Amino acid sequence: MKLSTYNFLTSMAIKGVKVGYPLKLTINKKDVIESEFNPVFIERLLPKLDWSAVYSAAQVAELADDIPAAQPDNVAEDEQLLQRLHHLLFEIDVLEGQLECPETGRVFPITDGIPNMLLNEDEV
Template sequence: MSSRGASLLVLFAVLCSWPGEAGPSVSEASSDSKASLLRLRGGMKLFTHNLLASPVPGLTKQQRYPLALEVERAEIRPSKVDQDTIISLLERLNWKVFLDALQAVGGEESIGLERQFPQDMAEVISSACNDGDVHMFRALHRALFETEVMEGQLVCPATQRRFRIQEGVPNFLAADVQGTKQEALSPRSEGEEA
């Protein structure tokens, strides 16, 4: 396997989520359900949202990022905390975009955190990395990797085009393109011109 292929597999593993069940609004997923063992994909994690940009062609990087997040339903899916992973990913994180996404989910309280994150990422890094604050690691892990958006929308900042999130998967295929493909695939009735 090429190094690019291996990198894609690692990225897929990071972005993928593991077993869980659907639930109302922000809910705790059941870990003992048989159905949860069969389900391999979960929702869009807040860390994943932090990396996404609008696919609309012709836009600059600044016009494509960040995507606004509108959440209809989110779930909490507990997983093992890995401090090394969190430390390595903090440098890639846009802190303001993360805080905005957290508010879209309902804030720290809605995902079961007792205190709010500081507005300055340097405080978080200092607390988590230098002081070894275990509570900060757990809070970051819960917000970034256990909070999953199951239903909602991503909104392009430049065009306001909306991209639906269904069953945890963002659909970046533009609606006008979807309509064209659907029309091409649908059977024509008699007498209808091609």
């Protein structure tokens, strides 16, 4: 699972959960897969990103030094930051880990790179 995907995941489908975001990420095993840097892609993704989730993902992925805690105003003009965002969001592949609902503590496992967001019928 790429961290760009993590940015969108919530546990809001669980009955009673109000926000369910950001999910608490744990990484037990990850891979780095190089991909072509495209600054236009990162700029297009920016409005869809929740910086708090991006920053917490960076901390978990041990890249907190690369990403500022608060979103700077002119990200699009900062080529180096765009490149670091590209690395964080598209090149880190989470193989094993988990996502935890911040409200209920429900754990969604990540196995072989696939987050399992399935809920039981009694949870929805």
